Amino acid sequence: TTPVRTAALAAATAACTALAVLPLTASAAPAASLSCGVTYTASDWGSGFTADITITDTGTTPINGWTLGYTHTGNQTLQNGWNGTWTQTGRNVTVTNPAYAPTIDPGTAYTTSATFSYTGTNTAPSTYTVNGTTCGPQSGPSPSPTPTSTPTTPPPAGSAPAVHVAGATLAKADGTPITLHGVNRSGAEFMCVQGHGIFDGPADQASVTAMKSWRVNAVRVPLNEDCWLGHSNVDPAYAGTAYIGAVRSYVDLLHRNGLVAVLDLHWTDGAYTGPSAGCSDAAATCQKPMPDAAGALPFWTSVAQTFKGDDATVFDLFNEPYPSRATGGTDSGWACWRDGGTCPGIGFRVAGMQAMVDAVRSTGADNVLLLGGLEYANDLSRWAAYRPTDPLHNLAASWHSYNFNACGTGSCWDAQIGPLAAQVPVVTGELGENDCAHGYLDALLPWLDRHGVSYLAWAWNTWDCGSGPALISSYDGTPTGFGAGYRAHLAGL
Template sequence: MPRTSPRRTTAALEAATAACAALAVLPLTASAAPAAGPSCSVTYAVNDWGSGFTANVTITDTGTTPVNGWTLGYSYPGNQTLQNGWNGTWTQTGRTVTVTNPSYAPTIDPGAAYTTSANFSYTGTNTAPTAFTLNGTPCGPPPSPSPSPTPTPTPTPTPAPDGPAPAVHVSGNTLVRADGTPITLHGVNRSGAEFMCVQGHGFFDGPADQTSVAAIKAWHVNAVRVPLNEDCWLGHSDVDPAYAGPAYIDAVRGYVDLLHRNGLVAVLDLHWTDGAYTGPSAGCSDANATCQKPMPDAAGALPFWTSVARTFKGDDATLLDLFNEPYPSRATGSETSGWACWRDGGSCPGIGYQVAGMQAMVDAVRSTGADNVLLLGGLEYANDLSQWASYQPADPLHNLAASWHSYNFNACGTASCWDAQIAPLAARVPVVTGELGENDCAHGYLDTLLPWLDRHGVSYLAWAWNTWDCGSGPALISSYDGTPTAFGAGYRAHLAGS
C-alpha cells in the first residue's frame, strides 16, 4: 500500500511457536511463589515429531507487581537436548535448562503472559518437566482462595493447528497444490515486520502467537502475507542488533513455521529497502530501509533474496513477493522507461542508486536452487499490470505469478479497467492480489472487487490484520482476537460465503 509512514507503536512482541497435533498443555503442581519472590504460573506445551519437539513455555505474572528481568529454570528427566531457541536466551547444562529474557521483553506485567520457545532433540521417552522456577522461586498455579469440592473445569484450549500448509506451484495460469489440484489464496496481510525493527520497537506489531493465528484462521483464510525489511534481515548497522540479523531471521522463520503448522500459506514480501531517493512520490529522504522506494537497491536486495531463498529453500508453502510496490516510472519519466527499469534494473533515470531489476532478483533466488513461487508486482504501486506480460522476466522453472494491488483510490479501480487489464493477464499467468482495501473504513469497494476476483479465479489478501485506526489506512480488525472493523466485517462476510 502506498504510504509515507506506518503506525508507530511500542507494543511488546508476544511471538510464540504453537503446538501441533501433539499439543499437550501440562498444569504444574509446584507450590505458589512465596511473598518475597514473583507470583507466577507456567504452562508447558510441546509439538512432538518423534525424534524432536518444540517446547513452548508460557510465563504468567499472577501477582500485582511487574516482573522486571526474568530467568526461567527447569530440568528434563530424560536426554532432551537443546537445539535452538527464540523469544529468550536458551542454555542447557546437563539436564537443566535456563531461559533469560530477551532485551526487547524484559518485563512481564501483572496479569500478562509471555511465551518463549525452543527446539529439542531426544531419543526414548519425551517426559515433560514438572517443576519450574522464575528468578529462583518455584513457579506454579496460584493457590485456590478456598477449598472446593467441585473440580476446576479445564479451560477450553486454543484450537489445534491442522497443518501442514500445502506446497504451491504454478501450472499454466493457475496456482496448484503438489497433487495438481488448484488452490486460490484468500488471506490477509500481517503488517509490522517491515517497520517495527527499523524503528527500534521489536519484530511484529501486535502478537504473533498461536492465539492470534487462530483468530486469523477463524476468518476462513488460507494465506498470510508478511512484509519484510531489507536492513533488518541483513543486520545493517542502522538497526538495533536485538532486532536485526539472526534475531530477525529467527523471528520471521518462527512465524512462518507457526503459519504452516496452522495450514496457512506464507507470502514474504520485500517491503522497505535501501537507496537514497528524493524524486517524485518519494516516501522519505533516508538512504536506509525506512520507507518504500521506487525500486529496490541491487547492493541490498540481491543479498537479501539470496539469503531468504536459502532460508526457505524446499518450503514451497512459502511464496516470495520480490518487491512490494514498484513505481519506477515516476522517477524515470515514462511508462516505457519505467517497465525497462522494472525488469532490467541497473542505472535507471532519476534513481541515484543501482537498481535490482526483477530479472536479477529472479536469478538471485533461482541461483540457490530454491523453486518457490515468485510474485512480481507491476508499476504504479503494483496497480498497473498493463505491460507485465511484455516485460515478464525469464524463469527456468516457469514458476512466476503477477502481484496486483487494488485500492479504491488507485487508477485501475473500476470493473472496466479490470476487464481490460487484469482479466487478459489472469488468462495467461496466475494473478495474486497481494493487497486490497479502501481508505473509508467501509467495504463498498470490496463488495464490487471481490466478486469480480472470484469470477476470474484471482487470489487475494486484504490489507491489513492490524489494529490501527481505519482513518490512517485500511485496518481489518479493532482487536487481535479478530473483532472486525466495519471494513473488516465486509471482508469477513465475503470470506464466509465464498
C-alpha cells in the first residue's frame, strides 16, 4: 500500500559555509584529556569509494561532542555522508557528530561513512584529528578496486537485536524468542522517483523517539529499485549513493534506538498493463505483479552486500505479489512467484523468490528473508508448498492484512494463517483499515498475539486516514482514530 504523491513538494535547500577553523562545542572534551584512535577502511570500485571511519575513545573520559578532521592527498571529492555531518574544503574533510550520537564513551567506538569520487590514485589519509587532538594511527589500506562490488559496513554499535529463524519463531542471537511489533515508515519508495526527496517527512531522532513512545521494536522501510540502483529516470540528488547513504543512515539510527529494520523492495521496473495494473510505466513508479529480474536481482545483491553482517536488518524480498492475476490461475501464479522467468501475461523476465533468495545468499549475507504470498501478500495458502530453498533455513512468511482483503475473517485466519504460523515465523508486514477507525484491528491484533505472529501497521505517515491507513496526524506521534487503536493495543502488551 503506497499513496501516489501528485502535488509538488517545496524543496528546502541548506547552504553550508566552510570555515577555516571549526570551534569545538561547549561540551566537547578538552584536547588535553582526549585519547583516541581512528580506523579507516575504503571499499573502492575504481572511480569512487565508500570510506568507513571508526573513532575509538581510548581514554578514560567520554568524548562529548566530536569533530573529526583529515586531509586527502589526491582529488577525492565528497559525494554524500551519513552518521555524521560531512563537509569538504579543498582536500580537507571535516565530520561532526550527528545530533543522535554526540558521545563516544571510553572503550567504545563510533563509525561514520561517506562516498567519494576520484580519478588517478586513491591513497588513504595518514593523519586524523578529533577535536584538534591527533589520534593514534590505526588506519588500514584501501582494498584493490572491485568495479562490480558494493560497499559494505559492519553493523552499527546499537542495541537492536540480531534476529534469526528458530523453528516457527524469530529469535535473538541468544535464542530468546522475539515478536516484532512495529510500524511502516512509507516514503522512500515514492518520494525519490517522483522528484521530491528521499523520505516523506522527518527521518531524525525526534521522529524515532515518537515511534518508540508507542512501544514499537521494529520499523519497515519500503524502498525503490530505480532510486537504489541510480537509474537515469531519478534525480541524481535522490538516487544511487545519495539514496543508499540516506537509507543506511536511517537504518543505523533505528538500530541505535534498539529497533529492528525491515527493508522492503516496494516499487520495481517492468512494463505491465494487465489485470490490476497500477500503471503502464516501465519504471519503478508503482506496484508490479512481480519484480523484474534485470533490476531486482542487482538490487538485492547490492542491498545484501550493504547490510551483510547486520542481522538486526531483515529483508522483505517483494512487497505485494499478484502474479496469479496476470497468469490467469493460482497454480501458474504460485509457479511464477517461486520460479520467475517467463510468466504468462507478464512481458518482462520475472525475478522469482528463489532467484532473489539466491542473490542475497550469494553475497554471504545471512539476514532473515521475508516472502509475501499471492494476492498482494494476503494469500499464504500455498506458501509452504512453494517455499524456496534456503541453505540457511532463514525464511519467514510475510502476510498483509487489511479490512478490504479476501482473507479478512477469523475463519480464514484459522484455516490459512494459523497452520502456517505453526511451521514458520509469520510477520504481518502490513495491516490496517481504510475507515480511520480500529474495529478491524480490535479483532485481528488479539488473534495475532495468540498465535505469536509479528505485525507492523501501515503507516507512520500523516496523510488522510480516511483515504488510506495513516497512524498519525503529526510526526510528534499524535494518533489518528485508527492509530489510537493501534497505540492502545501496543500499550497493553
